[in-house]
Amino acid sequence: MDLDIEHLRGWIGREETATERLTPDLVRRFAATFDRTWPLQPGNEAPLLIHFCLAQPTVPGAELGPDGHPARGGFLPPVPLPRRMWAGGAFRFHTPLRVGDSVTRRSTIADVTLKHGRSGPLLFVTVEHKIRARGRLALTERQDLVYRAAAPFSPPAADPAAQGSSVRRLMPGPVMLFRYSALTFNGHRIHYDAPYAREVEGYPGLVVHGPMQATLLVQFAADLKGSCPSRFAFRSVSTVFDTAEMEMHANCEGDSLRLWTAQAGGPVAMEATASW
Known part of the structure; x- marks a missing residue:
């Protein structure tokens, strides 16, 4: 498959912003999922990495691909490779998110690179997120996504x-x-x-x-x-x-x-x- 890497690199610098409130109910459900208890009073520190549950893309079902991911294009580049996985990432914690905060996530496409592995081409997309609440930067995140060709799983x-x-x-x-x-x-x-x-x-x-x-x-x-x-x-x-x-x-x-x-x-x- 030919990948137009220069076209896909045109997505570098693209941004999107979304905001959602960190409610006590979300904290309750998050804690229950991980078999933990957590204080729910507004102002208490929220669980680590609960921001993964906030301000996520809400794509209608008709706009999803057969794997359940949003169809190609939009904020992320329209990579034609069918398999998408989370390859890694990094966080820097600045100040805690707190129950009741209005949390804003600003996301930027930082890089798009093509590599070749044993299974064929691998397209890496790096996304940087800045998570803010109460007018302050709470955490910064680097998210590494990898796209690859469809192939049977091999242990x-x-x-x-x-x-x-x-x-x-x-x-x-x-x-x-x-x-x-x-x-x-x-x-x-x-x-x-x-x-x-x-x-x-x-x-x-x-x-x-x-x-x-x-x-x-x-x-x-x-x-x-x-x-x-x-x-x-x-x-x-x-x-x-x-x-x-x-x-x-x-x-x-x-x-x-x-x-x-x-x-x-x-x-x-x-x-x-x-x-x-």
């Missing part, structure tokens, strides 16, 4: 993940994945439509969201250190499914934590670094 030939000095385990069942998709208004069918995930995209089960894994790792890091990190960066390496337990691991490295997820007995799925 990575990699060694099982190492054990961290701290480990947390959970079962990412279909209810949890469905709830997180609903919270983030994410229509991507690989996260909640098991027949589609297996029969069309060739996965052995439902795919655990990259942002959800990142949220779980940030929560794990904050629990271990007792405070929110100032920076957090992560990269997706392989895939976690709802077919077995997911493990979260952490090792201290000076003032930072190195973290990673893995399917039980499987290779590293996401690797991350949190620093204070």
